[in-house]
Amino acid sequence: MPLTENIIEAAARLVALHGPDGFTMDDLARESGLSRATLYRQAGSREAVLATLSEQGIEVGRRADVRERILAACRVVFTRAGFEAATLEDVAREAGVGPATVYRQFGDKQGLITTFASHIGPRRAMQEAALNPTGDLRADLERVAATLLRYMAQDLDLLKLALLEKMRGGQWAELLDASPIRVRTTLTQLLESYAASGALGPDDPGRMAMAFVGMLFASFMGTVLEGQPPPEPGEAARFVTHVFLDGVASKKARRTP
Template sequence: MAEIGLRGSAVRDPGHREEQRRRILAAAAEVFARKGYEAATMEDIAAQMGVSKGVLYYQFRSKQELVVETRRATSGAAVERLGEIVRRPGSARERIEAALRDLAAAAFDPLAKHVILLPVLHGLDKQHLDEVRSIERRYERLLETLLREGVAEGGLVVDDVKLAAFTLIRACFGPAVWYRPDGPLTRDQIIDRLVVQLLRSLTVEVS
């Protein structure tokens, strides 16, 4: 059976449609990061792609639907990666280090940047805001689970797991605000140093 698009017509080339969808999400993420959600328009996103608004509306009904999809693509993928890390064998500390590295790398991902720079989406209705927050909360709960394992193993000191998880997330996202490609440190150097510093803040010192 042929796939049906939003306008009710058959999709002749699903592969092309999916590629176009990825391009729309990338363009939208760039515009949302630069202008903010409320100021951004569908016209801005179409201009970023160099296409007409009709191309966007062929795949997305509204700006709200589009921003939810950009965040689902980025935050949803992050949840899947963290879930895989949580399920790995090995110590909690090793898995927390892997989780922090993955999280810090997101600060350099153009598609993820709008999620980092726009932590609260003013202008979304409750339904769409709840969809966004449900994805983010899944990530937070997974990280909290990992931190609790580290405390139980005796390798970490965490007084408030929720506060620690939120602090780690925001710290890892910091480079998205200030990093410059022509700066003194490379992307990998920043990730390495940031992860080491954050692990030190959580680790029990053995005398």
């Protein structure tokens, strides 16, 4: 159904005032003097309204994909309210879309959190390192460590939230991938490849991966819990990798029977 002039004019005013991502369908209903149900029946969705404005030559700017905007809104809403208290309506409001759009994209809250969890954290970068080892174990571990530390710093609020959720055993704990412990499987793959080539000893790569991630996590959270800024990723990665591969004892001490 073509949009009425009233809706188009109201939408154009809102875009001019707040930008294409700065209003919701509720805002448009109030601006056009229509009920929410009538607006949705006539316009369909916020995206359809903006598409019509664009077709009529009204500048709506370059806009992020609606799915990306919703996932970006999740970061804001979840860190502010927590997984339990946050609602799809909160996420929709933050993303500047209608709740129906969120439901259409993700189905329900569980689907939204599952998708959100799969899009955060360093898994993709970790997988690249694990699937494409360079042959230099130290360099690969430093690269993995720096990547993990960088993501932990960027997602500190989410990391805290995810850890609290896991510790209390909340209903969303199994859906979350924000904890650095989740990268252990990928790191194990990397260490397995070096163990197979003889570059690592006979110890279980899974246990070695757990130890390495634990060292990184401790070096990061130790400074944060003391109220200090997160460690510089490159320097901390080099130090932890050195301790992991070489230990802290002097060469003379290591030679002592």
